[in-house]
Amino acid sequence: xxxxxxxxxxxxxxxxxxxxxxxxxxxxxxxxxxxxxxxxxxxxxxxxxxxxxxxxxxxxxxxxxxxxxxxxxxxxxxxxxxxxxxxxxxxxxxxxxxxxxxxxxxxxxxxxxxxxxxxxxxxxxxxxxxxxxxxxxxxxxxxxxxxxxxxxxxxxxxxxxxxxxxxxxxxxxxxxxxxxxxxxxxxxxxxxxxxxxxxxxxxxxxxxxxxxxxxxxxxxxxxxxxxxxxxxxxxxxxxxxxxxxxxxxxxxxxxxxxxxxxxx
Amino acid sequence: xxxxxxxxxxxxxxxxxxxxxxxxxxxxxxxxxxxxxxxxxxxxxxxxxxxxxxxxxxxxxxxxxxxxxxxxxxxxxxxxxxxxxxxxxxxxxxxxxxxxxxxxxxxxxxxxxxxxxxxxxxxxxxxxxxxxxxxxxxxxxxxxxxxxxxxxxxxxxxxxxxxxxxxxxxxxxxxxxxxxxxxxxxxxxxxxxxxxxxxxxxxxxxxxxxxxxxxxxxxxxxxxxxxxxxxxxxxxxxxxxxxxxxxxxxxxxxxxxxxxxxxxxxxxxxxxxxxxxxxxxxxxxxxxxxxxxxxxxxxxxxxxxxxxxxxxxxxxxxxxxxxxxxxxxxxxxxxxxxxxxxxxxxxxxxxxxxxxxxxxxxxxxxxxxxxxxxxxxxxxxxxxxxxxxxxxxxxxxxxxxxxxxxxx
Amino acid sequence: xxxxxxxxxxxxxxxxxxxxxxxxxxxxxxxxxxxxxxxxxxxxxxxxxxxxxxxxxxxxxxxxxxxxxxxxxxxxxxxxxxxxxxxxxxxxxxxxxxxxxxxxxxxxxxxxxxxxxxxxxxxxxxxxxxxxxxxxxxxxxxxxxxxxxxxxxxxxxxxxxxxxxxxxxxxxxxxxxxxxxxxxxxxxxxxxxxxxxxxxxxxxxxxxxxxxxxxxxxxxxxxxxxxxxxxxxxxxxxxxxxxxxxxxxxxxxxxxxxxxxxxxxxxxxxxx
Numbered sequence: 001x002x003x004x005x006x007x008x009x010x011x012x013x014x015x016x017x018x019x020x021x022x023x024x025x026x027x028x029x030x031x032x033x034x035x036x037x038x039x040x041x042x043x044x045x046x047x048x049x050x051x052x053x054x055x056x057x058x059x060x061x062x063x064x065x066x067x068x069x070x071x072x073x074x075x076x077x078x079x080x081x082x083x084x085x086x087x088x089x090x091x092x093x094x095x096x097x098x099x100x101x102x103x104x105x106x107x108x109x110x111x112x113x114x115x116x117x118x119x120x121x122x123x124x125x126x127x128x129x130x131x132x133x134x135x136x137x138x139x140x141x142x143x144x145x146x147x148x149x150x151x152x153x154x155x156x157x158x159x160x161x162x163x164x165x166x167x168x169x170x171x172x173x174x175x176x177x178x179x180x181x182x183x184x185x186x187x188x189x190x191x192x193x194x195x196x197x198x199x200x201x202x203x204x205x206x207x208x209x210x211x212x213x214x215x216x217x218x219x220x221x222x223x224x225x226x227x228x229x230x231x232x233x234x235x236x237x238x239x240x241x242x243x244x245x246x247x248x249x250x251x252x253x254x255x256x257x258x259x260x261x262x263x264x
Numbered sequence: 265x266x267x268x269x270x271x272x273x274x275x276x277x278x279x280x281x282x283x284x285x286x287x288x289x290x291x292x293x294x295x296x297x298x299x300x301x302x303x304x305x306x307x308x309x310x311x312x313x314x315x316x317x318x319x320x321x322x323x324x325x326x327x328x329x330x331x332x333x334x335x336x337x338x339x340x341x342x343x344x345x346x347x348x349x350x351x352x353x354x355x356x357x358x359x360x361x362x363x364x365x366x367x368x369x370x371x372x373x374x375x376x377x378x379x380x381x382x383x384x385x386x387x388x389x390x391x392x393x394x395x396x397x398x399x400x401x402x403x404x405x406x407x408x409x410x411x412x413x414x415x416x417x418x419x420x421x422x423x424x425x426x427x428x429x430x431x432x433x434x435x436x437x438x439x440x441x442x443x444x445x446x447x448x449x450x451x452x453x454x455x456x457x458x459x460x461x462x463x464x465x466x467x468x469x470x471x472x473x474x475x476x477x478x479x480x481x482x483x484x485x486x487x488x489x490x491x492x493x494x495x496x497x498x499x500x501x502x503x504x505x506x507x508x509x510x511x512x513x514x515x516x517x518x519x520x521x522x523x524x525x526x527x528x529x530x531x532x533x534x535x536x537x538x539x540x541x542x543x544x545x546x547x548x549x550x551x552x553x554x555x556x557x558x559x560x561x562x563x564x565x566x567x568x569x570x571x572x573x574x575x576x577x578x579x580x581x582x583x584x585x586x587x588x589x590x591x592x593x594x595x596x597x598x599x600x601x602x603x604x605x606x607x608x609x610x611x612x613x614x615x616x617x618x619x620x621x622x623x624x625x626x627x628x629x630x631x632x633x634x635x636x637x638x639x640x641x642x643x644x645x646x647x648x649x650x651x652x653x654x655x656x657x658x659x660x661x662x663x664x665x666x667x668x669x670x671x672x
Numbered sequence: 673x674x675x676x677x678x679x680x681x682x683x684x685x686x687x688x689x690x691x692x693x694x695x696x697x698x699x700x701x702x703x704x705x706x707x708x709x710x711x712x713x714x715x716x717x718x719x720x721x722x723x724x725x726x727x728x729x730x731x732x733x734x735x736x737x738x739x740x741x742x743x744x745x746x747x748x749x750x751x752x753x754x755x756x757x758x759x760x761x762x763x764x765x766x767x768x769x770x771x772x773x774x775x776x777x778x779x780x781x782x783x784x785x786x787x788x789x790x791x792x793x794x795x796x797x798x799x800x801x802x803x804x805x806x807x808x809x810x811x812x813x814x815x816x817x818x819x820x821x822x823x824x825x826x827x828x829x830x831x832x833x834x835x836x837x838x839x840x841x842x843x844x845x846x847x848x849x850x851x852x853x854x855x856x857x858x859x860x861x862x863x864x865x866x867x868x869x870x871x872x873x874x875x876x877x878x879x880x881x882x883x884x885x886x887x888x889x890x891x892x893x894x895x896x897x898x899x900x901x902x903x904x905x906x907x908x909x910x911x912x913x914x915x916x917x918x919x920x921x922x923x924x925x926x927x928x929x930x931x932x933x934x935x936x937x938x939x940x941x942x943x944x
Contacts, residue, residue, distance in 0.1 A: 083549035091543075118562070284780055288816055300754075635810030635813075643804065646793055646800040647797070
């Protein structure tokens, strides 16, 4: 039987009495592109933070099954270990290392896949030099795939906005993930850039062997991309299903258009 | 703004300062003879001095502002341009090497002695630069590790007769150990909280040394610490100083070499990234705590080695050499020199340690001038004397093609 | 982990508490004397700390020159008191004038220091501002040492022994009483200022903007509140807080600090 690669069971996150997440259960199959949608403040980013270990969920469990490996729990793992287990993420508000070049940003992503320690860094034996070189080439390859190769030596801060978002994806990809969590990847993009992003995400799924869970407000993008959509509102999951199901779901419509429907 | 307004502004400022400094500069009460001395000359001097100082100050402030507006492109300091340019690089380094080799033979012993002190601070500064400049951890208790090194040599020599060369690597390890031990509890804190706690730890070490008489000989300190030997050979006083000088030069070169390599490695990248954005760093799989601890421990390693050299050079140590001001001086070396820049730290150490020595000509005014200079440097060069220019990895597409050919 | 922390905390509190209670039982009168002495000293530090935290709160800078401004307040009070004393003025008038001058001058010095050493560094790395503060601290220390003296100076008490207080004077002197009462009043006033006045609200809003980095340099350029706050900080933290009572009535606390010396004013006075 095929186990889901991400299995979030009854996740609850309590911030001193405020329930940011209430009993959310989500499953993600391998090779799936799933979307997490909901009005602002519904708890979507909190959900990401709980999975990636930035927050420790009050109750509930996050289980992962990396391809070819056994199921394991992410309970109480620090964010860096979650990344090491193969879950990479991007951030809603772009968090690139601004003082570094595009290439170096991706190199940071390679960090947890390199083995050289301090002693090796100081003595620089051939093995360390080769590893460094390999890391640089690998990073460049990733940039080529994402379509940022022409910016390779530019400072990250000087990149156009859309390219910065793509660089975040490139950096996340450099950690060799099996699951990619994208937090509003299309925010602030123009239609052309959004279209390119759409292609990129599909391409990633098909060629890089990653599954994708994304938070997004651009409904057109969500509907065209996602195999499965989860809807949360006030920390509770209110619906899930395919794009067609969600469009027809009265609860979702209410959550999104709540105020307006009352006015009407 | 026309010149007339500048003068008017400076006149107001001068007047403000005359009033401001009045009680302290002008009035002097002699409590014993019950007389009041009004030093009106001071009143005038303050006015004249602040008038011109304010003219100059404002002129440079304005110029700084304008420069910021005109060239947004990062200006690379002269030294870096010299080093990057192949034509100048070799002669420049050669000249520098010649100067430092000739130094102890040309100048009298006193100058060699203070140059050794300055070079010890270069070592300390480069060590602290890892912690503060690269990893962005404000450590105000750096002197603790310096004390550990110095006392390690003094005590191991006193009790077991171990020589300089044996203790040097031992103290490096000891420094690392202390770095880990002290770093472990405090590195969970951030920013200024870290600064205050490290400062507390620095004081703890000093107070322990001061009060644990049986162990460290208390405030009396430890004297007669031997200078390093050369394969068992003891030098006379003058030669010993020159020998010490070259040992320190070698250690500084070693430090530069290793720190440079660390900076351009995986771990160095992680430090810089951690300084920029902790959360993103962790999301990239970098262990925040471990990376910080590495920086902290490595910094401590160099501090301990600096301590050994210090003890061997002065031949006498007591806890008073390791007060909070020592930490602050080292921090000043790093920040005034230019955070994150090795050349800057070297320049900072030379300026900060040699300047007060040469300012002895103006004896009691030296600390006054020194404090004022610190403010002036920071106001006009907030990035330090020599701004850090990080070696950026430039990717070469051709290189990649060659690499692929050789590997297939 | 959490339980270990709580346990440790309780253990430490318990041990300290045990000794405190023991002292109290052995000699209650002596205990209260020490207790009130501690309270007096503590209130002075509390006032200094208030100023510290206000400065820190707004410019996010460990203000190394804080102790120096405090010292200048004390020096001004001392000079004014000595001069007027030699001119034969009434003690009560001297006390009031000394305090007023101390307030005005430490306020002016705080303002000037901010203008010179901190304001130009608002958009610079924070460590640069820290070094600038250290430089300022060194400068002010040496400035007073050179212009006045690096030696200890005696400071005669200006507060008389209140008659009505005589029956209790063996437990707490009138000077100590004055210090504690002043502290409480000043703290309340400061609280009111920060909570309810316009300037207080402006002051509170600034660090928030700083944190969220929504401010632009234009914002700072036209920023009245910051200068205002610094003014208030300087005035309130050191001078208006009347911490120089500490120096005006030195005998009140401990005999060994009845003198003024520059070395007392290193960044954190409590250590020395």
